[in-house]
Amino acid sequence: MELKALIIGLAGLSLSLGVQAQNGTDDPVLMRVDGQPVTRSEFEAIYKKNNQDAPVTKEALDEYLELFVNYKLKVREAETLGMDTMAGFLQELAGYREQLARPYLIDRELNEELLQEAYDRSQEEVRASHILVQLPADPSPQDTAEAWARIMALRDRIVAGEDFAAVARSKGGSDDPSAQKNGGDLGWFSAMQMVYPFESAAYGTPVGELSAPVRTRFGYHIIRVQDRRPARGQIRVAHIMLRSMDQDPAEKQADVERRINEVHALLTNGEISFEDAALRYSEDDATSAKGGELPMFGTGKMIEEFEDVCFALPTDGAISEPFQTRLGWHIVKRLEYKAPPSFEASRAELKQKIARDSRADITKSAFIARLKKEYGTQLFPKNLAAVKGLVDASYFERGSVRMDTLIRKDLVEGEFMSDGRPMRRELTGVLVEGQLVNTRSRRYEDLAHSPQDTVVVRDVHLGWRYDRKKASKLTRPVATFDGVVLTQQDMLDFLESKQRKQAPVPVDQLVEERFQTMVDEAVLDHEDARLEAKYPEFRMLMKEYRDGILLFELTDERVWSKAVEDSAGLEAYYQDHQLDFMWDTRYDADLYTCADATVARQLRNKYRKGMRGQELVDALNTGSALNANLQEGLWTVADKPYLQGIVKPGLSDDIAVDGSVVVVDMKEVLPAAPRTLDEARGLVTAAYQDHLEKEWVSALRKKYEVVIDQDVLYSIH
Template identity: 35%
Template sequence: MKNFVFIVICFYSSFFLSAQEKEILFTIDNHPYYTSEFLRVYNKNLDLVKDDSQKDLDKYLELFLGYKLKVEKAYKLGLQNNTKYQNELNSYRTQLAKNYLNDSKVTNALVEEAYDRIKKEVRASHILVMVDENAKAEDTLKAYNKIVDIKKRIDKGENFDDLASRFSEDPSAKENKGDLGYFSAFRMVYPFEVAAYKTSVGKTSNPFRTRFGYHILKVTDKRENRGEVTVSHIMIMKPATPNAELELKAKQTIEDIYKKIKQGESFESLANQFSEDKSSAAKGGLLQRFGTGQLTSIEFENIAFGLKDKNQISEPFQSQFGWHIVKLIEKHPVQSLEEMRYELENKVKRDERSLLITNSLAKKVRAKYSFEKNDNVLTAIKSIVTNDYYNEKWEIPQDKKGIEGEIAVINGDGKLYTPDFVKYILNQQKNGIKTKPISKLIDELFEKWMDEKLIEYYDNNLEKEFVEFKYVMDEYRDGLLLFDLMEKEIWTKAKTDTTGLFKFHKEHEKDYMWKKRLDVDLLSSTDEKIIKKAKSYLKKGKTLEYIKEKLNTEEKVNVMVKSGEFEEDYDVLSAFNVKSKGITSVVSKDGYYFVANVKEVKEPQPKEFNECKGKLIGDYQQYLESNWVNELKKEFSVQVNQDVFNNIKGQLEK
């Protein structure tokens, strides 16, 4: 009875879903859109919206209808035929399909291998002899012989570094003698990684090949992975062009900041005030966590990882970007395998090692799909391929008799044609296959080709195999079209419609106003007496250089200066309540004392067009888009099935 009830429930559920699939919610120029898609998208986004008004079904229908109107407009304009769009859509599908072209057993083995390697960092040097993957046999042999000769010289005792400088075709080898620094799994191409982890410290590998050419590597060290580190830093950039005076000033500034840190001032406050790394200064100098080899500055990495204790601060040091002071926030050891599994699976799927998964998948699709081959055609092909194939001199004969038509059929509907296989044979010739006799070689190539075609057939039918794959592709297809349409109809127009922009700016001038602005020299100190002294100097008309010279010493930086034009609510300026130019009173904030020399006061005024152009373009885009949907409703014939929609509302509101 339980089974019977379950079957009945399943039947009615299936019936309800199929009925929804066929229920037309609305049409746009007679193109039907069904309730099933509307409900799926609504339910999918329900938990993502925070504003309850966006959950209102009437408003959501308007949004959904507007979305589909834009998609219809895109098709009407033929944007789906754009080569760039098609390439991007195909690229996305390829990426999405990788999740389905997978073998979990092989994937797990590769994940565990990668994790074992991640626990160690390898330092290696290499020598590269470049050769293209598809190079001719003679070029490949020439490169191989060259790398073998270099290996022989190493085996006889010649210095690896010297040989790398002289013979390696890696452009960086002249400077680094082939030294690649430390790395772990996924930092190098897979064959290189394999060779590095299998070679002992102090030993040199045998020649091996990657897509770049032939390599020899020497492992110089292996150590435990240092994990990742989170630090904050203060940075004073080096001058864009060499300038001894500016370089000295940068060095002096970082040393002054370091003195203030040693005096007990807040690292974060100083980073906020003086660090020239704009992306981190507002966060107190905080950087995203990183691991070995992830930064372009080895000096910065080594200093950061060299800090031992939480909140420890480095002395000033120089990198190729400028001067830094680093504060250790936290060290992050290597996580457990289970914690890293998801991340590692994604990396495996994007890496060269995914080919191992593909080979395993080929076995599965052979079991899933049937295929029939035409033995007569295969025999005819064997008769036209000569021994010239082994010398890479074979060509497809002009007479195509017997090598046309179908050579195989997958699952009864996937037709494979003979000329495609013959071209495949021709292209494989450059790989130097030595299998003999020819008949055996053709059988070998046919099986390899069939593996590729079976996986291709499986890939092409993912929409039929997996309904969720179909839904995601449908959404991305429409979304990508909508992006192209918005760029064409709204975003580009908003940027280039100068007349419309100027008109919009004039009509909304009050929305683009400068607050009161102050041209100031802002002086700060942690010592109230010092800042009062600085104020007295300002009143006497002394220069900033004079004030710093009088109040700062070699051992202690007592006062720092920041100059520029700022709005009145910038940082501490609001506390001064400035009415006119002149020397302000002393105010305090967060343990600092401030005084300002206000050189000019600019009252609130509308921003000039160029002063607010960025925000203006964004607002103009929104203005154009809000009026656009109404225009589309006039352009297309829209019919909403209100009875069907009311039925949906009734179901969802229960």
């Protein structure tokens, strides 16, 4: 899979090069493969992607054209075999498309502003306390009003002079359970560590002041900013920990303190390495076997006292004094420090975080608002009001779901009665070649467009009971944009698809929220469906991914996997090409590397007395472990050039190599000879793959006609 991802992923490079596809007469056909046109822009994009720094010459174009023709022939063969219609391929391509489309479905300018804002904030750390008044997941207007009144009353108490922590801990104070212990103190944090509205309020409030109430998905907060400081960066340390808790007996606490001081003394006196001390004494089972090493971390990832000591260490290798946290006693050693990175170095990581953060909703909402304007979106409130008239308290009741069922397409009904209760039949998926392919749409009407006879459906008992006869007459538009019409029936279907048990809210509020969601999703889906037509570079990128997947799958089948699995073919190829897989002359020898000529003389004396191998090296290293070392094995001159010319068995003369003296104990010189298949399997397999590919390409060139317009080719510059 890694190879596949690499091959397909390379296609995406053309997007970053800013290569634009052209249209009409500006983009002539460069070649036809089996009658299928290939434009100049497609060839040029891939050519320049793979030859970024090279000048465009006739010779270079001719050379690359050969590779490109082979590529297109393989893709054409995959299409002829119908691989581009298989369920697995379609699902995989859809997955790639979803990823590649994301940058086109956000407000890029706003996203760039949010990137810069997140980076700027990441250069500073904030210490703040908060008080939370929670809200339910779907708050009613009354819930919201009551929460607002309560948070304002708490804020008024603090403004009047009450202590923030005392108010947080008081009865009816903060709903954050940790407030009873910490008085609302959140410690230090930086950008992307809190939900975005909370982060914005914290960074926008001066030190020592109290924020206005801020709403997040958790409820309402008031924030007091205690301090600010420059970002610390990240640090990697090793630690030794002896466990000790406040509730432990005094004798035990004193014993732990004495032992940690003894360990520190051993380290200070050089009697033990930090790694050995962690292995021997540390009671952190997760790190002791690794010399106490912890992963790289920054602010807010560890206990505050622990972080403070780590970041205070001045240099790599520095070791702290023993210190205590609520977990016990520690000694830490600084291993590596990274200062806060530059904006460009941070960009990729920040971009990923923003995509997973509520900031993504901001860019998405801004993008949808722009699309609505671009598409001339019109809403019809009077027609929507007729839908509202069908929504009652039953909408908030729970329905029930039956298991997924296989059914013939012609038997599917959208809605029907079962046991006297209304049912909705949702399309879950279709079966393609025995594989379930999930569908994006749940509308049973869309089954008409499915070529498959057997589908997978899910029957849902509807909790919502409304006048079906009256609803059947609701066909007027509730929204239009860019030629798309959303009807009252669409709105009813959408309401049904979103029905679940929930606390009742005003019908007006519910339907308006669902309506906005439906329109937003429809507008975004419409734009998504138009990306290939609207953005030539996206169309080209998708084609490269499509062709890349087909190329990989078919090449794997015809070449890579076949070479591995076709043992008879591999054996036959090896027998016909044995001379291509020869061993060079090999030397079976022990190589002794000595510190100097004196050690080499000692080696010869001990060798004459019958010592060999590791026994000999151990004898030479009694005074110093650096006197000599041994390498045993089969060698070639390519491995060890100094073996050239040594043919006599026994010890060689002294050989000066990189400031040391090498003495060779030659056992046997093995002349050049063919490798066995097992010895050369990797090389033979690679050569066999190359052979299979050449045969395959030759057959494809005979099977499919390729017509090239040389004038168009050489117009590329």
